[in-house]
Amino acid sequence: MPSRTAPCRRCLASLQSWKGGQLVICQDDDSGSTKCTRCRRLNKTCVVPIGPLKARATALAQALATANGGHTDAVKAAQTAVKKAIQGQKNAAALPAHKASDAEKLAATEREERQLIAQERLVDAVEKVGNTLAALLEAYEGVHANILNPPSPSSLGELDDEAVAEAGPAGENV
Ligand SMILES: [Zn+2]
Ligand SMILES: [Zn+2]
Structure with a gap:
């Protein structure tokens, strides 16, 4: 039987720290088992890497072959x-999501949420600046009402006319 193109997790664990000497060979045998020969002989689960x-x-x-x-x-x-x-798979498995794909989705969602929060803060800040300017303008208008809207001579004259008009008939009745 030829060795597997992708060694199982157990054989891989041995191969990843190999520094010399006898190499572990992950291969199937003719036993009819889906396990590799090593895992079958050890009576352990044979996990295929994905x-x-x-x-x-x-x-x-x-x-290693080369x-x-x-x-x-x-x-x-x-x-x-x-x-x-x-290590990446272990880190992902340590998260509540239990799946690498879920962990990636979670990370992407968190990134989006952080961006949204940053945008909302910016909008808030701009609104606050706008509100402050409006309040300042209001205060300015309040303080300088006389400068901004001075009473016009014509309106003063109108007031006088009205006072006269009101006094007139009253004077006739007396
Ligand atoms: Zn194996
Ligand atoms: Zn195996």
Whole structure:
């Protein structure tokens, strides 16, 4: 049986910290089990890597095959990539969402909410400045009402005329 292109999580755990010597080989056998030979013999669950980890597991298996027993820079880089992917999955699993996709959605939602809050604060601040200016204008108008709207001579004359008109008939009646 050929070795798997993407080693299972158990074999991957061994391969990611490999520095030399005998390499673990993740392969299926003819037992009819869906487990790899190692997991089947250990009577443990055989977990197939998915998502970004699957691609990195495949890359590590290829790098190890190419290196042909050497702990090359390519192998080290592939091992680091696998470690990061596993750590990323652990971090995501530690979140209440339990799923990496949910964690990503959560992060995206939080980013959007932060942006919205920032925008709302800006609008608030602009409104406050506007309100302050309006209040200032009102106060200015109150203080300087006489300067802004001086009583016109004509209106004063009208008042006089009215006073005379009111006094006139009263005077006739007396
Ligand atoms: Zn395996
Ligand atoms: Zn396995």
